[in-house]
Amino acid sequence: MRRMSGRDTKAKALVEEILHSIFFLGQFLKPPCTPEKIISTGRKLAGLKTQYPVSFELYSSQLPRRSPFSCVLDMFVHMIGKQTKKDKDHLLIQMLKDFIRPLKKDGLKSRPLVSSTICVSKCNNSDSYYGVSMSTTGCHPGRIMVAASCLGTYWDSYVAGAVMTYYPTKEKKSYFDGTFKLPGKVHCQSFNLSDGEKKDPCKSCGNLFGLSKTVGMEWAYGHCAEAESLSNLFKNVEEIRNDVHPQYGSFPIPEKKTRAKKNVRDELERILPNTFKWDGHFYTPG
Structure with a gap:
């Protein structure tokens, strides 16, 4: 696996934070919207869960x-x-x-x-x-x-x-x-x-x-x-x-x-x- 550069690490952290923030706010929609509903494409959802698992795990417990x-x-x-x-x-x-x-x-x-x-x-x-x-x-x-x-x-x-x-x-x-x-x-x-x-x-x-x-x-x-x-x-x-x-x-x-x-x-x-x-x-x- 290619070693991630400092700039790549920064970008990955920002994407992780963006996803967590969006998933959190999805709880305010009527009806509430889960990450699975926000990201409707199955292949894309699976890829994001693999790359940014913590965003999916903590959106309903950490602010x-x-x-x-x-x-x-x-x-x-x-x-x-x-x-x-x-x-x-x-x-x-x-x-x-x-x-x-x-x-x-x-x-x-x-x-x-x-x-x-x-x-x-x-x-x-x-x-x-x-x-x-x-x-x-x-x-x-x-x-x-x-x-x-x-x-x-x-x-x-x-x-x-x-x-x-x-x-x-x-x-x-x-x-x-x-x-x-x-x-x-x-x-x-x-x-x-x-x-x-x-x-x-x-x-x-x-x-x-x-x-x-x-x-x-x-x-x-x-x-x-x-x-x-x-x-x-x-x-x-x-x-x-x-x-x-x-x-x-x-x-x-x-x-x-x-x-x-x-x-x-x-x-x-x-x-x-x-x-x-x-x-x-x-x-x-x-």
């Missing part, structure tokens, strides 16, 4: 850390690699637009599991770090994915803390404030994945991250592409993260943060489907 299209984004970033820096943002956006364009041919107004927005965050001449909006359909799947991103350590703790300040409603918690204002040197810009046009941040992102020139719409907190994009920036550029100062200060009172996390977890467990028997773990591909 995904993020939505499927977030994994797709990482796949395209992985494909581009470091081969280009000039116009990398434009290339990535165009690749994602080309990827989702055929999905419009079904005539549906909405495209399940496909994000509508990408955000690009950077500091001066740093590399770009990307994020996409939550690619879920329905209220409960979106809430579950936001909670999982906060609790499953996929999002940077500063971003998670800001989102938990408002989750699960749009009402700010009275006992915990993890919101922050981005340093002026950070540039954060979103684009519509249908036409590539720039999008101003919504009121929610203004409340969470101090982004200015926001539009009046207040989307559910944590659903916007800015959360994932800024999280990736913070995880990769320590200098920027050190310049971020959440409202709770450098040392939040542990009891308050624990209470906020418990509130998120309680809501998460409340809205999980009956078919899902959570073992307390968040799925991380091997």
Whole structure:
């Protein structure tokens, strides 16, 4: 058997994670949809079960850390690699637009599991770090994915803390404030994945991250592409993260943060489907 390269290993892990996330979300369809129903071709199903067995084994017991299209984004970033820096943002956006364009041919107004927005965050001449909006359909799947991103350590703790300040409603918690204002040197810009046009941040992102020139719409907190994009920036550029100062200060009172996390977890467990028997773990591909 050919030894798998580092790039091949990364791609395989992403496919594994995409499948697990899709299979998990299939439990929210009416009626619920099993992997066997999602992948209707017998030969293809057998091949995927052989190559990615863990995705099939754990979709009904472990929570995904993020939505499927977030994994797709990482796949395209992985494909581009470091081969280009000039116009990398434009290339990535165009690749994602080309990827989702055929999905419009079904005539549906909405495209399940496909994000509508990408955000690009950077500091001066740093590399770009990307994020996409939550690619879920329905209220409960979106809430579950936001909670999982906060609790499953996929999002940077500063971003998670800001989102938990408002989750699960749009009402700010009275006992915990993890919101922050981005340093002026950070540039954060979103684009519509249908036409590539720039999008101003919504009121929610203004409340969470101090982004200015926001539009009046207040989307559910944590659903916007800015959360994932800024999280990736913070995880990769320590200098920027050190310049971020959440409202709770450098040392939040542990009891308050624990209470906020418990509130998120309680809501998460409340809205999980009956078919899902959570073992307390968040799925991380091997």
